[in-house]
Amino acid sequence: MNSIVILGAGNVAFHLTRALIENTLNVRQIFNRTLEKAREIGEANRISYTDKISEIEKADLYIIACADSGIEEFSHYIPFDDVLVVHTSGSSPMSVLKGDYRKGVLYPLQTFSKERTLRYDNIPFFLEAEDPNDLKRLNDLANRISNEVHQLDFAGRMQVHMTGVWANNFVNHLYYIAGDICEKNNLPFDVLLPLIQETANKVIEMSPKDAQTGPAKRGDQVIINRHLEALEDDSRLLQIYQILTDSIKRVYEK
Amino acid sequence: MNSIVILGAGNVAFHLTRALIENTLNVRQIFNRTLEKAREIGEANRISYTDKISEIEKADLYIIACADSGIEEFSHYIPFDDVLVVHTSGSSPMSVLKGDYRKGVLYPLQTFSKERTLRYDNIPFFLEAEDPNDLKRLNDLANRISNEVHQLDFAGRMQVHMTGVWANNFVNHLYYIAGDICEKNNLPFDVLLPLIQETANKVIEMSPKDAQTGPAKRGDQVIINRHLEALEDDSRLLQIYQILTDSIKRVYEK
Structure with a gap:
């Protein structure tokens, strides 16, 4: 890809822009509806930035890296036909991109926060494209960033995205619950680290x-009952504890 | 403590013996009903081992490191009165120890597997003892191993043990579920790492x-519904997904 424009300035855009530039890919511009956020990423990476749709430059590849609910709107901003436009979402189909350009998906499986420095070479990328040539182009690009590049259709991609919900979103929520129990017992969250x-x-x-x-x-019902008793006052935690315990039991009873 | 005997040869005994010896504490003997497992830990740490109750040596401290369901039985094996006997369980009271000796608890918050090399200095220890002098002795001992030593009664210890269930047992089960989804989509578990x-x-x-x-x-119900649809055929996963999603929503609606 000779030139790339990023649309969006959230956590994925922040990290993807850096990963592309670190791997000497030509990111030409970043667009975002809030100028300040575009400026932050633009200045950090020494690329131009804009909040004006009319100023979006011509490029070979447009990467829409925004929340799922914004992809369709962003997809209308690209006024060129002979270009490739991709989004970065795990759970949106390629068809959410509305335009006469060529379409694709470049989905990285990772949890992105601006505060975090990430290694990019082991982040799995999952690719999709209408045109086999575009798939090859995306594959070349993703391989510059990462050693884990896979081709996957929407149904598969949604499954992979869901693994992220289990292994990250839900896991982090369990950390939160455990931390909450610590706090109620006057222990710092750090004892859990x-x-x-x-x-x-x-x-x-x-x-x-x-x-x-x-x-x-172990199927140790005495201990399980003690924990359930200790959770008596919190029906929500009680329910989660019970359902996860049953689910573990089922794996080891087999 | 001038001399220590370990009773039990499971994962906690394996790691605790090593941690004590690494910190130049005098572990004199390991007892286990299956000789082979006692020998494994005994030989690795160059201490004597036995499977005969009659051969359990006199020592200052006895650490019963076995599954909760075995503590009471093990506690009958110690034929001395003027000694301190502790168990290592998060969810058993001190009173499960049956004998005329002095009683206490030395509970480490960590997940122990023999295959793993662990750092011991940051493992939190939670202590309890009937006698204030014993509490001081246990505190000195635990501080030789770790920088995170707390005094805690049974009610508090059970809460801490429960944080381990949330932050380890349940988290690991979510990894298992995510890995299962990967496998069904012909992706190796490693893409999740x-x-x-x-x-x-x-x-x-x-x-x-x-x-x-x-x-x-984010409260993105469109994506949540897509995931729920993808889980339609698995009522167990569907239920866990729904309940954890609701629980996260509740935190961020506040």
Whole structure:
């Protein structure tokens, strides 16, 4: 791709712009409806930025990196036909892009926050394109950034996105719940960090099935009942505890 | 403590023995009903081992490191009165120890697997003892191993143990579910590792509340519905997805 324009200035745009530029890809411009956020990414990466639709430059590739709910609107801003336009969403079909240009998807599986420095070379990318030549072009581009590039249709991509919900969104929420219990017992969240780190590190070497420990795996109903009793006053936690415990039991009863 | 005997040869015994010896504490013997497992830990740490109750040596401290369901039985094996006996369980009261000796608890918050090398200095220890002098002795011992030593009664310890269930047992089960979805889509579990690692690393620097991303946090019902639809055939996953999504929503609607 000779030239790239990024549309959107959220967390994905922030990291993707940096990853592309670090790998000497020609990101020419960043567009966002809030100028300040475009300026932040533009200045950090020494590329031009704009909040005016009329100023969006001609390029070979447009990457729409915004929330799912904004992709369709952004897709109307590109006034060129002989270009490739992709979005970066795991759970939106390619058809959400409305225009006469060529369409594709460039979906990275990772949780992006601006505060975090990330390694890009192991982030899995999942690609889709209408045109086989575009798929090849996207493949070349993604391989410049990462060693984990896969081709995947919408149904598969949505499944992969859902793994992100399980392994990140839901996991992080369990950290939140555990932290809340610590706080109520006057313990800092930090006492959980060695356990959280070890839990994540274990599955580098062991499968989650082998790494599982705890009362649910052992079927230790005495301990489970003590925990359920301790949660008596919180019907929401009680319900989550029960359903996850049952789900673990089912794996090890097999 | 001048001398220590370990009873039990599971994952906690394996790691605790090593941690004690690495910190030049005098572990004299390991007892286990299956000799082979006692021998494994005994030989690795160059200490004597036995499977005979009659051969359990006199020591200052006995650490019963076995599954909760075995603590009471093990507690009958110690035929001395003027000694301190502790168990290592988060969810069993001190009173499960049956004997005329002095009683206590030495509970480490971590997930232990023999295959893993662990850092011990940041593992939180939670202590309890009937006798204030014993509490001081346990505190001295735990501080030799770790920088995170707390005194905590049974009610508090059970809450802490429960945080381990949330932050480790349940989290690991979510990895399992995510891995299962990958497998069904012919992707190796390894594509999840960068996301899993980043999720765990994020909360070193940000609170889980700030680290949260995803459709539930954004309240993006379109994406949530797509995921629910994709899970239609699995009522168990559907139910877990729904309940965790609702729980996240509740945090961010506040």
